[in-house]
Amino acid sequence: MKVLLLLLAFVSAYNALPAFDELSQEGEGKTWVVLCASANTWMNYGIQSDVYHSYQLVRSHGIPDDNIIVMHYDDIATDKQNPTPGVVINEPNGTNVYEGVPKHYTGKDVTPQNFLGVLKGDDKLAKLGKKVVNSGPNDRIFVYLMDHGAEGVVMFMDTFLHAEDLNNALKEMHTNKRYSQLVFYLEACESGSMFDKLLPTDINVYAVTATKPKELGWFYYCDTKLSTCLGTYFAAMWFDDWRANDPNVEKFQQEYEFFDKHQNFTMYNQSYSQHAQQYGDLSLSKLTLAQFLGGKKSPEMTRTSNINRENIQFVSKREVAVYMLQKKIEETQDITTKLGYVKELEALLNGRLYMDNVLYEYVNSIQHLMPNIATNAILHTKQELNNRHCYRRLADSFIEHCFTLNENPYVLSKLHIFVNICEQMRDSSDADIAVNRLIQYCHQNIDRNIATNIQ
Incomplete structure (x- = not known):
């Protein structure tokens, strides 16, 4: 009888324990x-x-x-x-x-x-x-x-x-x-x-x-x-x-x-x-x-x-809009439709040129902060990013005050310019000037009718 009671107690205790699989999964x-x-x-x-x-x-x-x-x-x-x-x-x-x-x-x-x-x-x-x-x-x-x-x-x-x-x-x-x-x-x-x-x-x-x-x-x-x-x-x-x-x-x-x-x-x-x-x-x-x-x-x-x-x-990834229009121009037989695609492509490329010009003028306006590098080098080279705080301020200011990011994804191909600018900044006061000048320049010069859908 004692043996039976001990056996029942053991079985009861055993059943109360979590299954081995559950223990493994928990661990x-x-x-x-x-x-x-x-x-x-x-x-x-x-x-x-x-x-x-x-x-x-x-x-x-x-x-x-x-x-x-x-x-x-x-x-x-x-x-x-x-x-x-x-x-x-x-x-x-x-x-x-x-x-x-x-x-x-x-x-x-x-x-x-x-x-x-x-x-x-x-x-x-x-x-x-x-x-x-x-x-x-x-x-x-x-x-x-x-x-x-x-x-x-x-x-x-x-x-x-x-x-x-x-x-x-x-x-x-x-x-x-x-x-x-x-x-x-x-x-x-x-x-x-x-x-x-x-x-x-x-x-x-x-x-x-x-x-x-x-x-x-x-x-x-x-x-x-x-x-x-x-x-x-x-x-x-x-x-x-x-x-x-x-x-x-x-x-x-x-x-x-x-x-x-x-x-x-x-x-x-x-x-x-x-x-x-x-x-x-x-x-x-x-x-x-x-x-x-x-x-x-x-x-x-x-x-x-x-x-x-x-x-x-x-x-x-940055050229899908251009690629699609170019292919449509090549493949479309109807002249009127083809001309429509040509106009779309011209507008897209003109939008890119507009952003390029805005950045050229802006960089020129702060050139005195970067006496050891030419404007062309700032615009067209890619330096290594170290000054992340400055870069963040310029990049965020550009999409907030100049070109809305989702409407103008061409912005992404221009962010290296802000990397280059920040790597030339001698101290935080220079970065402050560059950021404030960017905001001021965009508010004074950007045409909102053009600064949209630049892909």
Whole structure:
């Protein structure tokens, strides 16, 4: 009888304990995925469609919706130029990657402040009913951010996410034990500048960027009939590697080597390139994709790589508008329609020339602050960014007082001028003069009828 009672007590105590799987999962923590496309408009179709595709892949590989946060403007599925309303594809003849995509943050809620707040688990956002990464010291986090970019910035429609803010947020998360390991994929022109010499190697963050610090990125699957590009080159490489390999076996280092292997491509018998970069704690690259993106096998894993298909059109991310108009002019037979496209292209190029002239006159007006360098060198060279405080003030003032960023994305190709100016400033008072002069010059000289839609 005593033996029976002891046996019953043992069974009762055993059943009260959590299962072994539960203990393992608790010790290993959760996996969180944050996906953000901070661009809008039909011209940037490929940016949002890449994020939609990445959502479908992480879901199919077993990451639960509760652990995924998606930020996207959400305008291309219903855009009047969309021939199939409600459908978004990421490659020619592709499936609808928009179906089922959550709308955690859309429209004007897609901001740098909210993006960083999501990562840090911001209490104010959570109290407003917004979804944030509610992570702890045992959790892993994967982040995919994409948009247009320039030296030390990623574009968020009318504003910038600055490199120092992003890296400070990651360091804060590490200090507050918000993760055990974090992997960050960042896709934008000059995206390497967001981590280069900024991301520490000792905070358990591994970052991969689509380009070098001073290199442009490329759109992929560009379609003149749709007047946009369906995706981007970096994402196409990423998805092809992801789908072709078992995520339980494929390591991030192997994926990076895949990027490196496909850094060169040919179009119209000319060679081009885009070089992915690694930053932070490179030891994390030895981890498998499954540890951050899910290990469940999906039907897409049977697909083979299609990166080297010869009929694919690449376009520099900053030249889509020009490229599309040039192709329409070439392909259109109707003279009246062709002339309409010619006028559109002339207006676009004249707008660029107008911004160029504004910057030329401005630089001339502060030349006395930079006696050791010519105006032409300020306008056309690219120096290394060190004076970040000065640069931030000039860049932010330019999009606030001179050319609205979302309406005039050509701004991104001119930010190197402010880097060059700041690297010549002898002290903070010179920087103050340069910033105040920029604001004054723009208020006095810019024609608002011209300073719009400069792409």
